[in-house]
Amino acid sequence: MAMIECRELTREYHKADQVIRPLDGLNLDVPRGDFLALMGPSGSGKTTLLNLIAGIDSPTRGSLTVEGSDLAQMSRNGLAAWRSTHVGYVFQLYNLVPVLTAYENVELPMLLQKISRRQRHERVSLALERAGIADRADHYPRQLSGGQEQRVAIARAIVTDPPILVADEPTGDLDKASAHTAMTLLQQLNQDLGKTIIMVTHDPQTTEYAKHTLHLDKGQLVEAGVEREEVPA
Amino acid sequence: MTLLRCLPYVRKQMTRHRVRSLLTIAGVAIAMFLFTSVQAMNRGVAQATRTTAEDTTLVVYRADRFCPATSELPQDYLRRIEQVDGVAAAIPMMVVVTNCRTSLDVVTFRGVPKDGFISARLSEIEVVAGSTEDWQRRTDAALVGETLAERRGLRPGMTFDAAGITAYVAGVFRSDDPQDQNVAYTALPFVQMAGRDRLGIVTQFNVKVTDPAMLDPVANRIDELFVHASEPTATFSEKAFIGRLADDIIELVGFARWLGLGCLVAVLALVANSIVLGVQSRVVEHAVLQTLGYSGWLVAALIVVEGTLLALVGGVVGAGVALAVAHFGSFALSVEGTTIPIAADAKLLATGLLICGAIGVVAGLVPALQASRRQIAACFRSA
Ligand SMILES: Nc1ncnc2c1ncn2[C@@H]1O[C@H](COP(=O)(O)OP(=O)(O)OP(=O)(O)O)[C@@H](O)[C@H]1O
Ligand SMILES: [Mg+2]
Numbered sequence: 001m002a003m004i005e006c007r008e009l010t011r012e013y014h015k016a017d018q019v020i021r022p023l024d025g026l027n028l029d030v031p032r033g034d035f036l037a038l039m040g041p042s043g044s045g046k047t048t049l050l051n052l053i054a055g056i057d058s059p060t061r062g063s064l065t066v067e068g069s070d071l072a073q074m075s076r077n078g079l080a081a082w083r084s085t086h087v088g089y090v091f092q093l094y095n096l097v098p099v100l101t102a103y104e105n106v107e108l109p110m111l112l113q114k115i116s117r118r119q120r121h122e123r124v125s126l127a128l129e130r131a132g133i134a135d136r137a138d139h140y141p142r143q144l145s146g147g148q149e150q151r152v153a154i155a156r157a158i159v160t161d162p163p164i165l166v167a168d169e170p171t172g173d174l175d176k177a178s179a180h181t182a183m184t185l186l187q188q189l190n191q192d193l194g195k196t197i198i199m200v201t202h203d204p205q206t207t208e209y210a211k212h213t214l215h216l217d218k219g220q221l222v223e224a225g226v227e228r229e230e231v232p233a
Numbered sequence: 234m235t236l237l238r239c240l241p242y243v244r245k246q247m248t249r250h251r252v253r254s255l256l257t258i259a260g261v262a263i264a265m266f267l268f269t270s271v272q273a274m275n276r277g278v279a280q281a282t283r284t285t286a287e288d289t290t291l292v293v294y295r296a297d298r299f300c301p302a303t304s305e306l307p308q309d310y311l312r313r314i315e316q317v318d319g320v321a322a323a324i325p326m327m328v329v330v331t332n333c334r335t336s337l338d339v340v341t342f343r344g345v346p347k348d349g350f351i352s353a354r355l356s357e358i359e360v361v362a363g364s365t366e367d368w369q370r371r372t373d374a375a376l377v378g379e380t381l382a383e384r385r386g387l388r389p390g391m392t393f394d395a396a397g398i399t400a401y402v403a404g405v406f407r408s409d410d411p412q413d414q415n416v417a418y419t420a421l422p423f424v425q426m427a428g429r430d431r432l433g434i435v436t437q438f439n440v441k442v443t444d445p446a447m448l449d450p451v452a453n454r455i456d457e458l459f460v461h462a463s464e465p466t467a468t469f470s471e472k473a474f475i476g477r478l479a480d481d482i483i484e485l486v487g488f489a490r491w492l493g494l495g496c497l498v499a500v501l502a503l504v505a506n507s508i509v510l511g512v513q514s515r516v517v518e519h520a521v522l523q524t525l526g527y528s529g530w531l532v533a534a535l536i537v538v539e540g541t542l543l544a545l546v547g548g549v550v551g552a553g554v555a556l557a558v559a560h561f562g563s564f565a566l567s568v569e570g571t572t573i574p575i576a577a578d579a580k581l582l583a584t585g586l587l588i589c590g591a592i593g594v595v596a597g598l599v600p601a602l603q604a605s606r607r608q609i610a611a612c613f614r615s616a
Contacts, residue, residue, distance in 0.1 A: 077528050089525075095517060111239050112525075
């Protein structure tokens with residue numbers, strides 16, 4: 001059984017009498033340990049799919065099963081608890097809390113866990129080290145470069161040791177060198193720690209770090225090549 | 234509990250949004266300073282004018298007079314008053330004040346017969362400095378109430394001038410009766426002879442009745458005695474007497490109650506404004522917390538805790554300063570020789586903090602619920 005199973009997955013928004021359907025009956029299986037790159041034109045539903053898999057949005061129709069749990073059936077509180085242990089989210093704009101240091105940002109997800117202060121410290125330090133940003137633990141986000149911020153964000157996503165990582169254009173705001181560092185880091189997390197990674201990207205170069213690349217258009221998976229006619233934004 | 238582990242996060246939000254927090258706290262503190270001051274005066278009025286079941290004191294005053302300077306009664310009324318059924322003791326008193334109008338710093342002399350005072354009142358006061366022996370020995374000696382002594386910096390052995398009287402401080406005393414706390418007791422003839430010769434004349438008689446139920450019958454009986462005399466009397470329970478002389482100030486303080494209420498509304502508006510702005514500017518941050526696994530309830534609780542802490546810190550500062558000012562300033566509102574105390578105590582502080590806490594919760598509730606119910610994914614889009 002695949003780790004993530006999408007069946008006829010549909011997400012609709014109603015605006016006045018108009019129906020917007022960013023995801024339209026999507027079928028997708030992601031096996032454990034995969035590193036999947038999602039490409040597609042703007043508005044094709046990539047972020048929508050990522051949000052559903054990360055449990056911060058709910059499908060209108062269809063089923064979404066992750067590690068055997070049907071996310072569509074979970075309550076809001078149930079989903080929150082599920083997220084805290086199952087998935088780490090890496091954003092394009094890092095989304096670090098500005099008044100907290102790198103260390104404190106990474107500590108945030110650990111505050112939900114009933115473990116001792118020392119254990120928490122060990123886990124946070126380990127995550128910072130894995131992300132190669134331990135030397136900046138006491139820095140605030142405004143004191144860090146974009147690449148460093150993204151590494152802190154990745155540390156925050158992996159600190160609870162979740163099996164799944166989702167990343168929405170993680171290198172979208174980074175220069176080439178920083179993008180390479182971040183992508184290498186994600187690749188290591190996939191290869192060394194077995195994290196299942198689903199990454200949205202506009203940059204064909206970053207897909208080279210992934211194991212597979214899938215293309216999305218108008219809320220459905222399409223054959224590679226169809227989107228080649230599209231001009232990346 | 235998860236909320237407890239997250240409290241440092243709330244603390245950092247407060248200390249690292251320093252300007253916002255300080256402005257809110259300062260606003261709350263000012264409003265709570267005013268509220269506490271108004272409450273202290275209100276409670277002082279209540280203490281001074283609300284009759285309780287234990288009250289046994291009557292004041293015999295000259296009819297139709299409203300100021301110690303114009304209330305003159307013959308001292309020899311004393312014998313006839315003492316013979317009225319239900320009278321336990323009566324003390325003739327001449328009252329001299331530095332200022333007949335309402336003021337925060339009035340010195341009130343009460344001239345009393347020393348022996349009568351010792352036998353009737355000594356058990357009700359506690360001499361905290363100096364001695365009553367010294368007071369009885371010297372003709373110009375004064376026993377000074379604690380509030381007055383603290384305000385004027387008076388200690389035994391000093392002499393002080395007020396209202397044309399130069400008195401020697403023989404002792405400082407403490408009393409539960411606010412009317413005592415703000416006066417200087419001296420010998421009756423000493424006050425009568427101050428300035429001009431008024432021997433044989435007093436301002437009022439303070440009469441103790443044997444039983445609280447006797448207040449009205451005794452008052453009526455006394456007034457009947459002198460109804461045809463050239464100096465008729467008007468007798469009231471002590472609290473009613475104060476209410477009669479201090480009616481302007483009581484009305485004013487009663488009106489100030491609305492001011493106090495307004496202060497609470499201001500606190501609510503301030504804290505609510507601060508929280509609403511904080512929540513609006515942190516929409517993405519709260520969505521991030523929820524993405525990390527924080528439940529909507531936990532995020533809401535963190536917001537409410539932050540509002541409550543802001544309100545409480547402001548409340549502690551404001552009410553604390555108000556209490557300190559009242560305590561160390563030793564103020565008392567004096568009107569026509571009567572005293573309206575400023576009743577600021579720990580209970581008032583506790584009440585203020587309770588109100589602040591409640592306001593903080595109320596102010597945070599709506600924005601907290603909104604933040605907890607937002608569609609998480611939509612928060613990232615709007616940013
Ligand atoms: N809350 C919403 N209400 C209405 N429409 C929405 C909402 N969320 C998303 N959409 C629409 O869904 C469509 C897909 O959005 P989505 O963000 O998934 O695209 P995307 O593939 O991530 O695009 P991009 O590459 O630009 O990030 C868009 O047309 C968007 O306007
Ligand atoms: Mg997107």
